[in-house]
Amino acid sequence: MGSRSFVRSPVSCSAVNEFFTCSSHCSRNYYQCSNTMKSQRAQVGQTLLPRKLRKSTRWQTALFTQRRIVSNCCSDLSTTYTEEVPNYLALNVLQDQSNTGQDNIRKVLVILNPNSGFRSSRAVFYKKVQSTLKLSGFTMKVVETAYAGHAKVLASTVDLSTCPDGIICVGGDGVVNEVLNGLLGRDDLKEALQLPIGIVPAGSDNSLVWTVLGIRDPVSAATALAKGGFTPIDVFAVKWIQAGVTHFGLTASFCGFVADVLQLSENFRLQLGPFRYVIAGLLKFLSLPQYRFEVDYLPSPGRNPELKSPTQNCCDQLSDGSKVKRGSTEDNWVMRKGEFLGILVCNHFCKPAQGLLSPVMAPKAQHDDGSLDLILIHGSGRLRLFCFFVAYQFCWHLLLPFVEYVKVKQVKIRPVGGTHNGCGVDGELLQGEGQAEWQCSLLPAQVPSRRRGAMDVSLLAYRCFIAFYSHLQYLPCTVLVLE
Ligand SMILES: Nc1ncnc2c1ncn2[C@@H]1O[C@H](COP(=O)(O)OP(=O)(O)OP(=O)(O)O)[C@@H](O)[C@H]1O
Structure with a gap:
């Protein structure tokens, strides 16, 4: 000491x-x-x-x-x-190591996406992070992804006994999402749910770790990992109803303008890295299509005293007026239909790492509050989108009369007519075919079982899980993220 x-x-x-x-x-x-x-x-x-x-x-x-x-x-x-470890905290880690014994060895699998961000993941990991983790007792097997989807394959097939203390993702939100989905698709789901996920941010945005833990530099992340601890995070499932396919997420799912920008941005990944979102956003703004959707949502009980606020009354009119209906009193589903610039379902308050003024999209959202925050941007047109974007920079966007914000348990989204039927989940685009309906809901919360001492590791942890596909099973889950 x-x-x-x-x-x-x-x-x-x-x-x-x-x-x-x-x-x-x-x-x-x-x-x-x-x-x-x-x-x-x-x-x-x-x-x-x-x-x-x-x-x-x-x-x-x-x-x-x-x-x-x-x-x-x-x-x-x-x-x-x-190799340098240019961080104050790293020194504490090294010093702490002098007091640790063999019990503190933590075996993890490191999945590194060399394609993330500016494609600097290798440099980030080997030069800034690896030595800190080694000195703090991590035994690591490092695997670099060779293609999109590889992280999911790795997480779904790895022998869990070789990495009992977790999987550390070096990259962006996409690789974390792949690992999450790989784990949740395993046959030995019960064991997989106990496995923490750690994050070393090296991607374009890393919204999850930045929003939830306020960390965006890899050295701090490595220090947090070395220090130990878990953060529970709700997990949501997006189901493509017609195909029966389910995809899991931790950050947000979205349709409309943002999904289009995401799709377009992939064309510029190699040339522009993280700036691809800006260019794609501008291009899509200039050729803005109309988006029409039908949206049903189930408000989160007891969390929306402001339901039917003046803003909502206005939205009712904007959203094809009389087409707003209440569902049955049993389930209180609410329906919206009409033009929407965007539909966002946020699991946490979504703070982009690259924002000019560090705005947040869903200021009332918490990553572990057992509900999702739905933002509906009603209407169409560049002027309205521009207003939203400017207001968003100052976090005033929820005050706009055409923006509806409600905490929900479940949302169903159906693109209408020729509207692009893609749906983004944690920065990955799910592409539907033909008539697509997306259903977004939280998984039942689970209390993570206490892991052995060595698990006092850092990762960002998530908590919720999983009842998915038709046979619902309530299993204990721990999804870790850096703390
Ligand atoms: N070796 C690879 N070659 C090509 N694509 C890959 C490879 N490994 C992973 N990918 C894909 O790269 C995509 C982006 O990865 P990731 O999210 O880690 O970085 P990012 O997009 O720059 O960061 P963020 O999601 O935070 O914006 C993922 O969809 C993943 O499937």
């Missing part, structure tokens, strides 16, 4: 240099003698350096220290001297 205070105390560079001179042979000694050195040198630093200068010195010191530690302690690892 003394080593922790060493890191946080203001010390001069020379103190650290000296310190490393005396500790270069044995990292363990380093930890033992660091307290003494700290108490001596800290006083010097505090006395002589102005506060601001002390602060910056401390930062540089921390970086320097880490590099030296890596080089001194990790000769048995496949890391090179040039």
